[in-house]
Amino acid sequence: MLLKVNEVSKTFTGHQALDKVSLEVPRGSIYGLLGPNGAGKTTLIRIITHITAPDSGTVLFDGHPLTAADTTSIGYLPEERGLYKKMKVGEQAMFFARLKGLSKRDAEQRLRAWFDHFGISDWWNKKVSELSKGMAQKVQFIVTVLHEPKLLIFDEPFSGFDPLNAQLLKDEILRLRDNGATIIFSTHNMSSVEEICDSFTLINKSHNILSGRVTDVKHEFAQGRYDFTIQGDTTKLIPALMPMVESHSFLDMDNGRTRLSVKLLPEVALHDAIAAVNNNSTLVGFSENLPTMNDIFISAVNKANQQ
């Protein structure tokens, strides 16, 4: 584990931002930090980046308690992005690189390489105020990853990017992971979580309500949901299958097929259900119906809020 957050709590005046939140981020993984607005994600990130201290609980980074010196091993791209407007792009990038402890030579060398890589070398002497939002975000991304930190934290990294640049960024993030970086990825965009996250944690109202590997959680949330694709007549099927399911729905497909989605009763074995369908209709397709991260997010948060 690169990062271990153990029972961290933080209270602001009259408002508990985090209540005994724990999570473990495996080394070399992309870790999703999810949750509704105001759940406490930003506070947690600020604790991990050593910007604020927790009231109680511990943060272990790379096996030792997090210290100020670790900030040079962490790169953070906040959701609300900002650069000094009156500074030149190159100067500014140098400033942030030097803040992260890079020598002047190293900083310049690496920056030039990244600027080349992104094809933005001619921005070096431009003022930040001349850049578009997307352009400024590219610069900011470079500044975040430049010192090759062990841990990268991206808060909504794709917002403000066109699809082309979002893809470019996604590829970069995956490449960084492949090169050994560990990435915490905070977002509301559930499809991007599905695409790139290995594990995640879901925080709601200052509590950690769900964590685990994306695939494990999906299977856990599937809970007997299956899709059958049936050719032709389905009239015989219904009475045969009905006692086995909690709920079902039909969807007519245009080539004479029907998609039947069911949720099996807990005590029903899967092979019995398949047999029942197979015996009473022409079964041409079968798959487990895995919930999307979006479904999981909504049902987990709703469930937590009802309690």
Place this chain on the structure above:
Amino acid sequence: MSHSVTSIIIRREYMERVTKKSFIVTTILVPILMLVLALLPTAIMLFATGDTKTIAVVDDSGLILPNLQSTDDVKFIDAWAPQDQMLSNDSIYGVLVIDRNIIKRNSGLKLLTPNAASVNIEAEITGQVEKIIETEKLKAYDIENLDEILSEINTDVTLQTIRTDESGEEGESQSAAISSAIGTILNFVLYMFLLMYGSLVMNSIIEEKNNRVLEIVVSSINPRSLMLGKIVGVGLVALTQIAIWAIIMFGITTLLLPSLIPADVMAEAQSINSGTADMASVAMDSDIAMALGMFTNVGFVMKIMGLMLLFLIGGYLIYASIFAAIGASVDNIQDASQLQTIGIIPIFIGLFSSLAVIADPNSTFAMVMSLIPFTSPMVMMARVPFDVPGWQIWLSLALLYLTIIFMIWLAAKIYRIGIFMYGKKPTFKDLIRWARYK
């Protein structure tokens, strides 16, 4: 590590401001402007003189004209023709008509002139005529040895000049007027710098918070170092500006002034410095002589400059930390206006106290205000040109710098919390509460 990181912050703050066009322009323009303002009266005087005005006198009393003395400005001549003719003559500025009974009546003095009235000429005429009438009146008393008495009265006139010099203590010549002038100037410079650079720190923090650069910066450096870096960086900008101004001023006083001032005047100034001058024997206006003496006295100038630097840095650090705390607490400049008064009011109290203190530099009020850290920089600098006991200066400095440590500590606590507070206009109470957080 945090030291080198702080130096990166300082460097950025410094470079961003020093390379700004507005900084370069004001740094160069202000001394030039001040120089122009200082030289303007002299220049005007130079151009205004050299033009001697001739006044024809019609003296019916017969007593005044023989005693009127022509000066550089006015030349008195006996009118050789009737009034109208004299007035139509272009070389005659005006006709002075003196009544036959002027000595008894104290009136009957008329200046007829086609030109605009001139205060200088009026003053010259009335001054001379008054003296003559006085003398004539005295003569009417038939006093024995009148000439001797008159010469004694004349001695009294010289004694009056010495009287103003009596405020100088122990042979060290000093002029209250000059000291007040220096005190006032120092005071305004301090006032300007504290307010200007204090709010510069505030605005820069607000801007950083506003455009969210702050979040990235504090993920690399702790907020206290960032705040200190900012205060020091902006402070160095202020020092740079002052240094440039000081060099320009120094250049003017050591190179330009001596070459502009005639050698005998300089010699007199020097003798005032060494305390050997008998003020009665100094030919020029005693205030000007005194000013020259003070400005060419290296020890005095160094003392003033040194103390000014110490109080300026001290005052800046106190107010910069106040303004930093305010800047960190608000989202935008509009919200800052209310809290800003916390910083502005003591500066104004300092300014207005100083003006009172200059009038009476050794009062208890003056002493107290020059010891209280928030007003001490300005009030003490207003007093320093007058002699202030050394222990008071040192005590004032010690109190000031101790308070700075406390204020920076306090500001850092508020800053640390304030920079993450968005969307709420904080009150003074909030600031106090944030300062109490662990």
